[in-house]
Structures are given as structure tokens and as C-alpha cells.
Amino acid sequence: MLAEIFSDYTLRIVSIGSILLGIISGTLGTYAVLRKQSLIGDMVSHAALPGIGLSFLIIGSKNTEWLLLGAFIAAWIATIIVNTIYRNSRIKYDSALGMILAVFFGFGLVLLSYIQKIPNANQAGLENFLFGQASTLLERDIILMAIIAVFTIISVILFWKEFKLLSFDSDFADIIGFSTDKLDLILTTLIVIAVVVGLQSVGVVLMSAMLIAPAVASRQWTDKLSIMIILSSTFGALSGVIGTIISSSIPKMPTGPIIVMVVTIIAFISMLFAPKRGLIWRRIKDYYNKKELGANMVLNNLYSLYKNHGEDFHPHDLDTICLHHTGIIHSKRMLKRELHKLEILGLAKEYENGNWAITQKGLDKMESIFFEDGRDIV
Amino acid sequence: MEDYIVKVNDMTVVYHKKPVLWDVDLKIPPGLLMAIVGPNGAGKSTLIKAMLGLVKPTTGKTTFWGDSYEKQRKKIGYVPQRGSVDWDFPTDVLDVVTMGTYGELGWIKRPGKRERDLAIKAIEKVDMLSFMDRQISQLSGGQQQRVFLARALVQDADIYFMDEPFQGVDAKTERAIISLLEELKNRGKTVVVVHHDLQTVPEYFDWVVLLNRVIIETGPIDKVFTEENLKRTYRSSHENLYRKRDVM
Numbered sequence: 001m002l003a004e005i006f007s008d009y010t011l012r013i014v015s016i017g018s019i020l021l022g023i024i025s026g027t028l029g030t031y032a033v034l035r036k037q038s039l040i041g042d043m044v045s046h047a048a049l050p051g052i053g054l055s056f057l058i059i060g061s062k063n064t065e066w067l068l069l070g071a072f073i074a075a076w077i078a079t080i081i082v083n084t085i086y087r088n089s090r091i092k093y094d095s096a097l098g099m100i101l102a103v104f105f106g107f108g109l110v111l112l113s114y115i116q117k118i119p120n121a122n123q124a125g126l127e128n129f130l131f132g133q134a135s136t137l138l139e140r141d142i143i144l145m146a147i148i149a150v151f152t153i154i155s156v157i158l159f160w161k162e163f164k165l166l167s168f169d170s171d172f173a174d175i176i177g178f179s180t181d182k183l184d185l186i187l188t189t190l191i192v193i194a195v196v197v198g199l200q201s202v203g204v205v206l207m208s209a210m211l212i213a214p215a216v217a218s219r220q221w222t223d224k225l226s227i228m229i230i231l232s233s234t235f236g237a238l239s240g241v242i243g244t245i246i247s248s249s250i251p252k253m254p255t256g257p258i259i260v261m262v263v264t265i266i267a268f269i270s271m272l273f274a275p276k277r278g279l280i281w282r283r284i285k286d287y288y289n290k291k292e293l294g295a296n297m298v299l300n301n302l303y304s305l306y307k308n309h310g311e312d313f314h315p316h317d318l319d320t321i322c323l324h325h326t327g328i329i330h331s332k333r334m335l336k337r338e339l340h341k342l343e344i345l346g347l348a349k350e351y352e353n354g355n356w357a358i359t360q361k362g363l364d365k366m367e368s369i370f371f372e373d374g375r376d377i378v
Numbered sequence: 379m380e381d382y383i384v385k386v387n388d389m390t391v392v393y394h395k396k397p398v399l400w401d402v403d404l405k406i407p408p409g410l411l412m413a414i415v416g417p418n419g420a421g422k423s424t425l426i427k428a429m430l431g432l433v434k435p436t437t438g439k440t441t442f443w444g445d446s447y448e449k450q451r452k453k454i455g456y457v458p459q460r461g462s463v464d465w466d467f468p469t470d471v472l473d474v475v476t477m478g479t480y481g482e483l484g485w486i487k488r489p490g491k492r493e494r495d496l497a498i499k500a501i502e503k504v505d506m507l508s509f510m511d512r513q514i515s516q517l518s519g520g521q522q523q524r525v526f527l528a529r530a531l532v533q534d535a536d537i538y539f540m541d542e543p544f545q546g547v548d549a550k551t552e553r554a555i556i557s558l559l560e561e562l563k564n565r566g567k568t569v570v571v572v573h574h575d576l577q578t579v580p581e582y583f584d585w586v587v588l589l590n591r592v593i594i595e596t597g598p599i600d601k602v603f604t605e606e607n608l609k610r611t612y613r614s615s616h617e618n619l620y621r622k623r624d625v626m
Contacts, residue, residue, distance in 0.1 A: 034464075034467065034468075036464070090394055158486055159486070160488070161477075161480055161488060161489065162480075162485065162486075164469070164477075165477055165480060167467070168463060168464075168467045168469065168474070168477075169458065169462070169463045169477070171427075171432055171456075171458055171462060172456065172458060172477065172529075174431070174432060175430055175432070175451075175454070175456045175481075176451065176456075176478075176480055176481030177448075177451050177481050177484075178480070178481075178485070219468065222468065223468045223469075223470075223513045223515070224468055224469075224470075225467075225468045225469060228468050
């Protein structure tokens with residue numbers, strides 16, 4: 001299969017294009033997600049459509065560069081309008097996004113159907129931008145994408161601390177002298193470029209997934225921004241290759257949507273299985289916490305018995321230890337089990353005729369829970 | 379009286395046609411701890427933000443040492459409200475505190491060993507060394523507040539503005555923070571704090587601004603922080619105030 005990619009020219013171009021797109025959108029999508037601007041990708045891609053139509057009408061060329069330039073200008077104007085509305089009115093940011101998205105996309109559709117009606121043999125194919133057609137990628141397009149990828153990576157490295165500051169605490173950025181207006185303009189322009197680059201292969205409708213899904217997936221696996229960006233672009237690139245391979249091995253399978261499917265599956269798997277943040281991992285942790293809590297409650301009871309009986313290690317029978325308010329401990333068998341667990345840890349000790357008492361080590365542990373400024377109780 | 383370091387002239391801030399601050403005149407003398415006190419919605423945070431240019435005032439201007447904020451930026455430190463950022467951001471304590479050095483570094487340049495050392499020193503000051511590599515999402519409210527404080531300390535400013543640094547903080551941390559503020563004062567710095575707890579005002583601060591959209595009164599605690607003035611500040615809610623005082 002891999003050999004096939006390298007031997008088949010079209011396939012090779014398409015996979016390289018998808019990889020580059022994955023790297024660009026994965027990198028910039030990280031910032032969109034962290035800044036809670038996930039919808040911006042959707043707005044930008046939809047708002048690009050009238051630009052494609054107008055560019056074709058004015059220049060009359062179907063060269064990708066011209067069409068994408070039109071797309072870029074339209075999308076960029078849309079972002080400026082959204083920001084202006086947001087700053088100068090009481091309309092919320094997401095409402096402004098939704099509004100401009102609808103207006104621009106609607107206008108784009110009108111333009112496309114108008115173009116289809118004018119008698120010109122050349123117009124076919126513009127509607128491909130709706131869902132993307134990766135097979136139309138040419139070597140020229142790949143070179144353009146490679147340049148943009150390098151440009152993106154250099155910008156992110158150059159403005160590393162500035163973008164981080166903007167995403168984490170933009171007020172503070174302003175206070176210490178980094179104009180967030182400027183930074184926001186740079187970052188948003190990069191995001192617009194990233195989205196526009198993907199229009200040809202993934203299309204207007206699905207492009208936002210390429211921006212958001214890799215970042216959401218990578219966030220699950222790491223707590224470091226640098227690793228998050230590297231992982232995110234890796235996930236983007238990976239889904240590009242896998243999507244291309246799948247769509248090329250099954251006839252009539254559109255590449256763009258398959259890539260989006262793959263990246264979505266990666267995001268889902270990450271959300272389920274990633275350590276620490278994944279749903280399943282958290283369930284397992286909850287289960288163990290509950291078990292741990294049972295033992296801790298028993299230890300707590302032993303501790304209060306110790307405190308209330310003249311602070312000596314005098315043993316008590318099970319009925320005394322099992323106070324009413326130990327919600328998790330509902331049987332004597334369970335209590336015994338927890339006590340034996342504590343014994344293994346050296347926190348409690350069994351005396352003759354099945355009586356139990358706390359040990360010095362158990363005492364230390366309880367005091368550390370009560371008196372130390374820490375959050376982990378293990 | 380000594381010279382004032384900050385002067386606010388005729389500042390009015392309007393949000394959607396509703397005045398939040400009305401014709402505020404304020405002078406801040408150097409080397410003291412100052413509280414901004416007033417009921418909810420009195421414009422306490424807005425006052426700080428407008429002084430620092432985060433909120434655009436409709437009229438009026440603020441000068442720092444007779445100059446604009448932009449020119450004196452490096453002498454001014456800021457501690458925002460803890461809730462103003464997303465603590466689930468993928469970064470750790472050291473990284474956040476290092477952000478305090480970015481202003482001095484300027485554009486593009488990266489923090490190096492010097493900046494790292496400064497940050498570590500500040501983290502030590504707020505007693506968070508053992509949490510240096512901790513993810514910020516794993517911090518308690520008090521610890522988050524101390525991280526923000528450390529980030530401001532790194533700036534080594536001459537005047538600090540702090541927006542509710544005691545909010546959601548346990549008694550131990552509150553004491554730690556206040557002794558830090560006193561240390562700053564002893565080093566000749568000025569600290570302006572948006573504060574909520576009236577009981578502790580006379581204990582913690584030297585100077586007070588009573589604010590309720592307009593400045594009701596401002597000056598040294600012993601002259602200004604009187605029952606009568608507080609009543610005027612909390613006009614509509616002064617009964618609540620009494621109840622609160624009785625409980626204490």
C-alpha cells in the first residue's frame with residue numbers, strides 16, 4: 001500500500017497535500033481550541049465561498065491560486081466584520097460568527113449557481129469547493145502548501161511566547177505591552193490561511209473539523225503546549241495519509257470527507273482512552289478512588305476512636321469501628337476486608353479476638369491528611 | 379504631603395450607555411497599601427482596568443509619574459482576578475510565573491536562564507517551590523492566587539494593581555499574601571487592591587478609596603473609613619452591612 005503511494009503520481013501528490021494540510025491546520029487549530037474560538041474555522045471556511053465565485057467572475061481563471069486568493073480575501077474581510085460587530089455592539093462573539101457565516105455562505109451559493117448558468121464551458125468544478133476534491137491537487141498546489149506550512153511553523157516558533165500569552169491571559173499580555181490587537185490579527189490571519197488552504201481538498205463544509213479535531217485529540221494526551229502542537233499536527237498529518245489510502249483503495253470514495261472521518265475517530269479514541277483526561281481512564285480512577293475512600297473512612301473511624309479514648313492504641317471490636325455514618329461500608333465483611341487492607345499498609349493492627357486499633361503510621365497518615373496543605377489523600 | 383504617583387482626572391466609563399464610573403478623580407501617594415472598597419457593581423475592577431487601559435474610558439485620563447501608562451509600563455504590575463483565565467490551559471506553574479518577565483524581554487526574544495531564575499525566586503517568595511512543575515489545573519484556589527502574585531512579583535514593579543487577590547483564598551494564604559504586600563510596602567512600593575471584606579480593611583490597609591460609581595471618599599483609613607462614609611458608600615445596602623458587622 002505504501003509502495004503504491006510512492007509509485008502512483010496522483011496518489012503521491014494527494015497524500016503529500018493531505019499531510020501538509022494536517023500539519024498546518026493541526027498547529028493553528030491548537031490555538032483556536034485553546035482560545036475557545038472553535039467556531040472560527042467554520043465561519044472562515046464558509047465565508048470563503050463567495051471569494052471563490054467572485055474571483056472566477058472577475059479574473060475568469062480556474063487556477064487554484066487565484067481562486068484561493070479570492071477565498072482568502074473574502075474570509076479575511078468576514079473576520080474583520082465579525083470583530084468589528086463584536087467590539088462595537090452588544091452582539092455576542094458566537095452570534096456575530098454565526099450571522100456572518102450565514103450571510104457570506106448564502107451569497108457564495110448564489111454566486112455559484114449564477115456561475116453555473118452563464119454559458120461558459122470553463123465553469124465546471126467550482127462546486128467541488130463545497131466538499132473538496134483532493135484529486136484535483138497539482139504539484140503547484142503542493143508547493144504552495146509546503147511554503148505555507150513552513151511559514152506557519154516559523155511564525156509559531158517566532159511568536160511562541162506571545163501566542164501562548166495571548167491564549168492564556170490576553171489582558172496580561174496587553175498590560176505588559178504586547179498589543180493583543182496585533183497578535184490577534186496575526187494569529188487570525190494565519191488561521192484564515194490554514195482554512196483556505198484546505199478548501200480544495202477538504203471543502204468548505206468540513207474544513208473546520210480539520211482545524212478542531214486534531215487539537216481536541218492532542219489535548220487529551222498532554223499537558224504541555226509544545227507537545228500539544230506537535231501531537232496535533234501529527235494527528236492532522238496522520239489522518240491525511242490514512243484518509244488518502246482508504247479513499248484510494250475503495251472506488252468512488254471522496255478523500256476529504258474520509259480524512260475528516262479519520263481525524264474525528266482519532267479525536268473520539270483520544271477522548272475515551274487517553275490517560276488522565278479520557279472518559280474511561282477517569283471511570284477507572286473513580287472506581288479506585290471509591291475503594292480507597294472505603295479504607296480511608298475506616299481509618300478515620302479508628303482515628304476518632306483513638307482520639308476519644310485517651311489517645312492510646314486500645315483495640316475496639318468491629319461493631320464499635322463500624323459507625324453508622326460510614327456510607328460506603330455496608331457490611332461487616334466489607335469492613336473486615338478494608339481493615340485487612342489497612343493492615344497490609346501498616347496503618348492498622350489486629351489484636352486478639354478480632355479487635356482492631358490504629359497504628360502509629362496510621363496516625364501519622366491521618367494527621368497529614370488533616371493538617372497539611374495538600375490535595376492528594378494517598 | 380508627598381507627591382502623588384498616580385493621578386486620575388475626570389474619568390468616566392460607560393458600558394452600553396450605562397455609566398459604570400462617573401467623573402472619577404483619584405490621587406495615589408507612594409509607599410502604601412490602598413484598598414478600593416465598594417458594593418457589587420460599584421466599578422472597582424473597572425476603575426483599575428480603565429487606569430491600565432484595558433477598558434477604554436469615555437473621558438478622562440490617568441497619568442503615572444506624570445506620564446502615560448504606555449511610557450511607564452515597566453513600573454506597573456498587575457494581578458488580574460483569578461477567574462479571568464482558564465486554569466485548564468496546558469502549562470505549569472513555572473511557565474506562568476515566567477510570563478512576568480515577558481514585558482522586559484519584549485517581542486520575539488525567548489526567556490532564558492536569567493528569566494527562569496527570576497521566576498523561581500518569585501515562586502519561592504510565595505512559598506510554592508514544591509509546586510513549581512505542577513500543572514496549573516491541579517492547583518487549589520489559594521495556590522492559583524499565589525501563582526498570579528508570583529508572576530506580578532517577577533515584574534518588579536513600583537506600583538501593583540491587584541483585583542481581589544483574597545477571593546476564594548483560605549485564611550492561611552490570606553495571611554501569607556498580606557505579609558507579602560507589607561513587605562512590598564516596606565520596600566517603598568505601592569499596592570492598590572480591590573477588596574471585598576470590610577472587616578479587614580483597617581487591619582490590612584493604610585489608605586482607602588470608597589467607591590460606588592463615583593468616588594465617595596478617599597484618604598487615610600483613620601480619617602475616611604468611618605461608619606458615616608461607609609453608609610454613604612453602601613447607600614442602598616447599608617442594612618446588609620450592619621448585619622454583617624453584627625455577625626462579626
